[in-house]
Amino acid sequence: MVVTYLNLIIQGVLLGGLYAIFALGLSLTVGVMRFVNIAHGDFIVLVSFLLLAVATALHINVLLALVLMIPVAFGGGWLLQRVLLQRVIGPNVLLPLLVTFGLSIIVQNGLLQGFGADTRTLSAGSLDTSSLNIGGFYVGLLPVLTFALAVALVVGFDWLLYRSRIGASIRAVADDVAAADLIGLSSVKVYAIAMGIVGVTVAIAACFMGLRMNFDATSGPSRLLVAFEVVVLGGLGSLRGTLLGGIILGIAQTIGGQIDGAWQVLAGHLVFLVIFLLRPQGLLPRY
Amino acid sequence: MPRHQRLSITVGRIVLVGAAAILAGAPLFLGAGDLTVLTEFLCLLVLAWMWNLLAGYADIVTVGQHAFVGVGAYTFYGTVVLLGVDPYLAFAAAALMALVIALPAMMIVFRLRAAYLAVGTWVVAEVLMLIAGKLPNFGFGSGVSLPVRVAREFGARPDARFATIYWLAFALAAATFASTYFLLRSRIGLGLTAMRDNEEAAGAMGINLVRARVICFLWTAPFLGLAGAIITLQKLRISPPASFSIIDWTVFVIFNVVIGGIGSLEGPILGTALFFILREYLAQLGTWHLIILGTLSIVIILIEPRGLWGLLRRVLGGDLIPVSHGARPGFGITRKN
Amino acid sequence: MAVNSSAEAPLLSIEGLSVYYQQFRALHGIDIAVGQGEIVSIIGANGAGKSSLLKAIVAQVDRIEGRIQFAGADIANQPTPAIVASGIALVPEGRRLFPSLTVEENLEIGWQTGRKGSGIKLGEVFDLFPILREKRRQPAWQLSGGQQQMVALGRALLADPRLLLCDEISLGLAPTIVNDLYTLLLSINQRGIGIVLVEQDIRRSLAIANRFYCLLEGRISLSGKPSDFDRDTITRHYFGS
Numbered sequence: 001m002v003v004t005y006l007n008l009i010i011q012g013v014l015l016g017g018l019y020a021i022f023a024l025g026l027s028l029t030v031g032v033m034r035f036v037n038i039a040h041g042d043f044i045v046l047v048s049f050l051l052l053a054v055a056t057a058l059h060i061n062v063l064l065a066l067v068l069m070i071p072v073a074f075g076g077g078w079l080l081q082r083v084l085l086q087r088v089i090g091p092n093v094l095l096p097l098l099v100t101f102g103l104s105i106i107v108q109n110g111l112l113q114g115f116g117a118d119t120r121t122l123s124a125g126s127l128d129t130s131s132l133n134i135g136g137f138y139v140g141l142l143p144v145l146t147f148a149l150a151v152a153l154v155v156g157f158d159w160l161l162y163r164s165r166i167g168a169s170i171r172a173v174a175d176d177v178a179a180a181d182l183i184g185l186s187s188v189k190v191y192a193i194a195m196g197i198v199g200v201t202v203a204i205a206a207c208f209m210g211l212r213m214n215f216d217a218t219s220g221p222s223r224l225l226v227a228f229e230v231v232v233l234g235g236l237g238s239l240r241g242t243l244l245g246g247i248i249l250g251i252a253q254t255i256g257g258q259i260d261g262a263w264q265v266l267a268g269h270l271v272f273l274v275i276f277l278l279r280p281q282g283l284l285p286r287y
Numbered sequence: 288m289p290r291h292q293r294l295s296i297t298v299g300r301i302v303l304v305g306a307a308a309i310l311a312g313a314p315l316f317l318g319a320g321d322l323t324v325l326t327e328f329l330c331l332l333v334l335a336w337m338w339n340l341l342a343g344y345a346d347i348v349t350v351g352q353h354a355f356v357g358v359g360a361y362t363f364y365g366t367v368v369l370l371g372v373d374p375y376l377a378f379a380a381a382a383l384m385a386l387v388i389a390l391p392a393m394m395i396v397f398r399l400r401a402a403y404l405a406v407g408t409w410v411v412a413e414v415l416m417l418i419a420g421k422l423p424n425f426g427f428g429s430g431v432s433l434p435v436r437v438a439r440e441f442g443a444r445p446d447a448r449f450a451t452i453y454w455l456a457f458a459l460a461a462a463t464f465a466s467t468y469f470l471l472r473s474r475i476g477l478g479l480t481a482m483r484d485n486e487e488a489a490g491a492m493g494i495n496l497v498r499a500r501v502i503c504f505l506w507t508a509p510f511l512g513l514a515g516a517i518i519t520l521q522k523l524r525i526s527p528p529a530s531f532s533i534i535d536w537t538v539f540v541i542f543n544v545v546i547g548g549i550g551s552l553e554g555p556i557l558g559t560a561l562f563f564i565l566r567e568y569l570a571q572l573g574t575w576h577l578i579i580l581g582t583l584s585i586v587i588i589l590i591e592p593r594g595l596w597g598l599l600r601r602v603l604g605g606d607l608i609p610v611s612h613g614a615r616p617g618f619g620i621t622r623k624n
Numbered sequence: 625m626a627v628n629s630s631a632e633a634p635l636l637s638i639e640g641l642s643v644y645y646q647q648f649r650a651l652h653g654i655d656i657a658v659g660q661g662e663i664v665s666i667i668g669a670n671g672a673g674k675s676s677l678l679k680a681i682v683a684q685v686d687r688i689e690g691r692i693q694f695a696g697a698d699i700a701n702q703p704t705p706a707i708v709a710s711g712i713a714l715v716p717e718g719r720r721l722f723p724s725l726t727v728e729e730n731l732e733i734g735w736q737t738g739r740k741g742s743g744i745k746l747g748e749v750f751d752l753f754p755i756l757r758e759k760r761r762q763p764a765w766q767l768s769g770g771q772q773q774m775v776a777l778g779r780a781l782l783a784d785p786r787l788l789l790c791d792e793i794s795l796g797l798a799p800t801i802v803n804d805l806y807t808l809l810l811s812i813n814q815r816g817i818g819i820v821l822v823e824q825d826i827r828r829s830l831a832i833a834n835r836f837y838c839l840l841e842g843r844i845s846l847s848g849k850p851s852d853f854d855r856d857t858i859t860r861h862y863f864g865s
Contacts, residue, residue, distance in 0.1 A: 030402075030403075035402055036402035036403060036405070036406055038350070038405075038406075084585075087589055088588065088589070093348070093401040093402055094342065094348055094549075095588055095592065096402075097348055097401075097402050097405055098348075098541070098545055098584065098585075098588055099585050099588055099589075101350070101541065101584075102542075102581040102582070102584040102585040102588075103581070103585070105538060105542075105577050105578075105580070105581040106577075106578050106581040106582060106585075108577075109574040109575070109577045109578045109581070110574075110578060112574045113573075113574045113575065113578070165732070165736065168725060168729045168732065168733060169733065169736070171722070171724060171725055171729075172722040172725055172729075172730075172733055175722040175723055175724050175725065176720060176722055176723070178720075179716065179720035179721070179722065180722075181684060181704060182679075182682065182684055182704070182714060182716050182720060183708065183713070183714055183716065183720070183733070183734070183737055183779065183780075183783075184682070184704050184705045184707065184708025184709065184713075184714075184737035184738075184783070185705070185733060185736070185737050186703075186704075186705040189705075221409075221533075224406070225406070225409065225410060225413065228403075228406045228410070229410065232399075232403065262417075262420070262421070262428075265413075265417065266414065266417040266418070266421075269410055269413060269414045269417070270414065272410065273395060273410070273411075273414070276395070276398070277395065277398075280398045280399075
């Protein structure tokens with residue numbers, strides 16, 4: 001019995017790694033540019049479809065397709081910010097909310113139109129089903145890799161934000177965008193780069209989500225809600241919090257899913273609401 | 288104000304009043320099919336006014352109002368079918384239950400700001416929908432139909448039924464309009480407008496902004512619940528994905544208000560009317576329908592955040608439905624500084 | 625009526641400048657010149673338009689009319705980053721440091737936005753303000769007002785400016801600290817860096833200025849050399865009686 005629950009917790013933790021990757025991009029968006037990208041989940045799904053298309057067309061492994069996709073994703077995020085979102089960023093939070101809301105619907109229906117309503121999945125060959133034996137527990141190689149990647153990304157982001165010049169610029173603009181503009185630090189350029197970085201995380205999330213679970217054109221919103229709950233649970237502005245938030249949500253969903261398949265998502269939401277009510281500032285808030 | 292503008296406003300008002308009169312008497316000269324469409328129109332108008340009240344005046348953007356529509360639907364079904372209560376009392380129950388649920392929902396989401404609040408309302412709606420799908424007597428995930436005997440209580444013959452349901456929707460729309468109008472012209476409305484223009488000054492004047500926002504949030508719940516009940520009566524069915532449909536009761540509504548014009552009472556009317564007209568032509572396009580609506584919304588936000596009504600109003604030079612006390616209630620769009 | 629301290633073309637030349645915030649007009653067609661290596665003081669009461677002037681120079685206002693030329697080039701239509709990169713650095717009113725960044729990071733950002741030339745380096749800034757070297761890794765929000773002003777000034781200096789714009793740098797600081805700052809400004813000026821000094825404290829700023837302009841309700845009410853006018857005259861034009 002204990003063994004079963006321990007197993008569940010391990011699975012939950014590993015799932016949490018994936019959820020943390022979902023949330024990283026959203027965390028950057030809300031922390032730096034101060035808006036919630038309602039289309040975040042839909043962009044993840046969009047890239048999943050693109051990865052599938054590229055991998056199929058070029059007959060390559062989806063992981064290689066990811067490598068090819070990363071600069072494209074950076075460019076996409078950069079372009080989205082420069083062309084569209086930059087026009088609506090400002091003191092009025094309603095505008096970016098409504099624009100990204102519109103984008104969400106457009107992307108979902110565009111995907112429906114372009115790829116149909118079928119459920120898809122990504123495959124990386126034998127990686128899908130390989131497992132490791134750790135101390136008597138069998139854990140999937142893919143979940144372990146995903147978790148390791150999540151940790152690596154959190155460490156990498158930490159390095160980027162706190163030990164690089166562009167990171168200092170990003171934090172400066174996040175602190176006080178008006179001051180940045182006054183002294184000649186172009187918030188427009190910084191935001192665009194930040195959004196490009198978000199694009200890269202979206203691509204990574206898309207790949208590992210697609211490998212791990214099924215997706216279809218309308219899967220975006222559920223990914224957004226997961227990312228949102230992870231960001232809020234973890235504490236705004238906190239990278240380590242994002243990882244922790246992901247783990248908690250992963251565990252909640254895994255245990256809930258064990259009780260009853262239909263309880264999986266609901267369990268996650270309920271745990272989120274309870275923790276949020278008890279600690280609205282998040283578990284590891286930076287501010 | 289120039290004479291031609293005064294004339295335009297008067298004409299506009301006459302058109303509005305005329306349209307209201309025609310709507311009032313619609314069952315007298317329209318058939319069942321048209322009445323059904325108009326009933327739906329009136330319900331969506333109620334939803335639009337309520338979303339607009341929150342987003343355009345109280346600075347609360349929600350993406351979860353479908354929660355209360357669903358609650359109203361399920362409560363109506365439960366009280367009428369399971370408890371055997373008189374249907375008209377069931378309406379009251381639907382409104383009340385929506386309000387009851389709105390209280391804890393508000394306490395949760397009001398701890399979040401702005402965009403987080405919006406997604407928070409979405410989470411709440413998801414939770415309510417998932418719970419609804421677990422309720423045994425309500426058909427679980429696939430829902431259940433309303434027994435015909437319930438429908439018959441609103442009229443022995445289909446004609447009478449459609450008419451009664453229509454008039455119920457009309458009554459709801461009229462009540463929503465009138466009460467919201469008076470709310471906005473009251474001290475609370477004045478406070479909201481002041482807050483929208485300058486939050487610090489409004490606070491300094493002692494206008495209790497938190498109280499105003501709380502009142503607005505709770506205010507919308509019963510109207511949304513009633514709309515949900517009437518919709519159920521019309522569709523004769525409840526189910527989690529339909530009663531709590533984010534597309535039908537939130538997505539379309541938001542698009543309609545944004546395109547028509549946030550922050551005015553006329554905008555939602557314009558947007559919802561446009562939606563119904565376009566639907567005739569766009570519906571067969573399937574997914575393109577939503578893509579077009581979404582794109583149009585974004586374009587409107589970029590060009591004229593006050594929507595089509597904002598554009599029209601520049602020509603007219605005044606409000607048809609004056610809500611402000613003198614100064615025009617600008618929808619708080621600020622560009623730089 | 626600009627009088628240059630040398631026969632060269634002015635470093636900064638402003639002609640017919642009007643500044644608008646939406647419909648409100650903050651400056652009404654004013655003319656200002658700053659010669660190479662000059663210290664020019666802009667005095668005036670609150671709301672006279674002093675901050676608007678500085679912000680207009682770095683293109684941080686809604687709308688302007690008129691000409692602004694810096695080192696012979698027209699900068700009125702350039703974006704702020706380009707203007708700063710061409711040699712104008714602003715020390716904003718209220719310092720406007722980035723609170724969560726360290727002292728050193730705040731200073732580095734100044735270097736990033738500037739000319740990246742052979743001007744003052746980070747080490748020199750720490751020499752000028754030794755206390756900042758001690759606190760280099762502390763987040764800026766932990767510093768006192770005077771120390772923050774030092775960082776703001778150091779940040780501007782690291783941009784290697786030819787023209788330094790100082791907006792109310794003495795505001796809220798103790799007199800001894802202000803004295804030190806002004807002594808510093810003089811030595812900065814001796815390196816050939818022009819300074820535009822916006823201040824409410826008339827006495828100090830006029831004491832080090834080569835020339836001054838007095839703004840009253842968006843217009844120039846008086847200008848010239850401080851030594852040419854007595855205190856009463858200046859006060860009259862300051863308050864507009």
